Amino acid sequence: MDRISSNPFLTPALVRQGADLRAKLQATTQEMATGKQADTGATLRGDFGRLAATDHALARISGYTAATSELTLTASAMQSALAMISQAAEQLGSNLLSTASGLSAPQLAAVTSSGMRDFETVIAALNTRVSERPVFGGVNSAVAPLPDAQSILGALETAIAGVATPEDISAAVDSWFAGAGYEALYTGGAPVGGIAVAAGETASLPFTALDPAIRETLAGFAKVALLDRGLLAGDHAARAAFALGAGVDLQSSSDARAVLAGRIGTTEEQLSRAQARNSAEKSALTLARTALIEADPYEATVRLEDLESRLDAFYTITARLSRLSLTEYLR
Template sequence: MPLVSLGDLAQSTMLRRNMGLIKTQMDVLSQEMATGVSADVTRKTAADLGPLHALDNRLAQLEGFYAATTELELMAAGQQAALGVIDGFATTLAPQLLSAAAGSQPGSLSAIGDDGEQKFKAAISALNTRAGDRSLFAGMATDRSPLPDGETILQALETAIGTLATAEDVRLAVSAWFDDPAGFGALYQGQGVLAPVAISQGETAELTVTAQTDGIRETLKGFAMAALVDRNQPGPALEGRAQLAKLAGQQLLNSQSARSEVAARLGVAEQQIAAAQSRNSAESTALEIARSKIVAVDPMETASRLDEASTQLELIYAITARMSRMTLSDYL
């Protein structure tokens, strides 16, 4: 059996310790080769971590701006899409109402009244749209829909205006109800407008469109009057219903400019958000490059050190193997 002296044991222990150190060094160097980043930033920066911390803080701030602008962008796009749907309904329905009014045919008036009711309900559904878990047209009350369903609103409107004598009376009553805080305003479940959101350094953006915005309410007035054409307003007489259809068509046409103003306001916010995203992205890229220069390792130097460590490890393996094969005769 081989004889191992105390000196051999000490040497073997030293070799194993060196082997462990070199393996650890190789692991670190392999990581640095794979990531291109120093595993010991303190050593790499000579313990001057101030610039690195400043860069990290700014990058974290830009990450916050990215989250804010992404959410605002989604909400603005959702609002713009809903407004597009409502405007499409109004643009299609207005000439049809005027045509039905000119023809004064009972069937046509009933059909256009039914179509008006469906479009009113669809417009309310568009205003109750959500983006993710946030309501789009409820202002700060993003946790709930701003309005009840369209049928509930129409029933409340009919109860409020009662039975009126002329189409003009209906128009005035509908307009007053939608403008009344105790009328349409009482059914609105939103709250104010969204607070301004920081989208870049020293810059905020805000989305101020709600289901109570003037351009939207003016359009809903036209849809509501169209719906009432098939609900015996102002009574069942053909002439009154035809006149109401005409007034509804005119209301939808007249509210076009108000809808365009709302869409333009949203468009300005979208452009502002997009510009901020572009600036933030460019700055983030520049800062990431600057940070990488601070913490990056020289790939050639790292590869050379890794090769050197590998050679040392192979040498230790060779020495260990030779020692394990030594016999008394070899020693003597």
């Protein structure tokens, strides 16, 4: 062979030069596409401390963001459930107060039947789950905090068996929900503790189905539901008087529910402020991280043009050398 490309000394040099130019061209193209330095180590001169600290801070913010998002979702579900419960309580209470004393037995039965459905709906709302956790439960997240409505009423009927007058029955129902009878059916466990939502700050939603506002409201609904299950059967006057008292209870429990909603709202405000601070800190950290490793687009463009020109010249020279014979070289 008389081709210059067969020269064992020249060919490796050309190969290395071409490979080096192509590698630099690829790296520069990558920098222009991503906006980041291709060789982070060289940019930072081997000092990854600041970059690692920034990444750690961003990871911490990400954890706070996940916590605030989950708590915000839970708080929203709590408020929605309370709003539904309050609406049902106010409507049923209003119906009982306005009509109970003047209703016939069949008409009263229709109202108490509606009250039974409301009680079942309220229990279902208290057992609502968000992100695989019961909204009004505690640390025992695998189970619903309350049994079904009929199981609760069955236990309540057993507890008040033998109580005769409407006034005594009403007092016994209130006592049962306020005390150990209702608590024995609750399986949600202790309230969930505080969760870190920002640097040095925790938030919690320690509101369960054992909250006094929930107990008081359930007692009112349960009284109407007991009438639907036959409480005071055969004594229309006593049934009407008991229904009227249940209506008063449902109306008067609105203040306790409003206080509970306000306590949840206070936590929602805290979460909103924490989210705003976390978002601002994340933006600042992201900018700082970008500044550490970003590529100068103008410098990268100039370098790319230079490399393209050099690589084009390299290919031109290589092509000419590949066509050069030994005879032509010796002329």
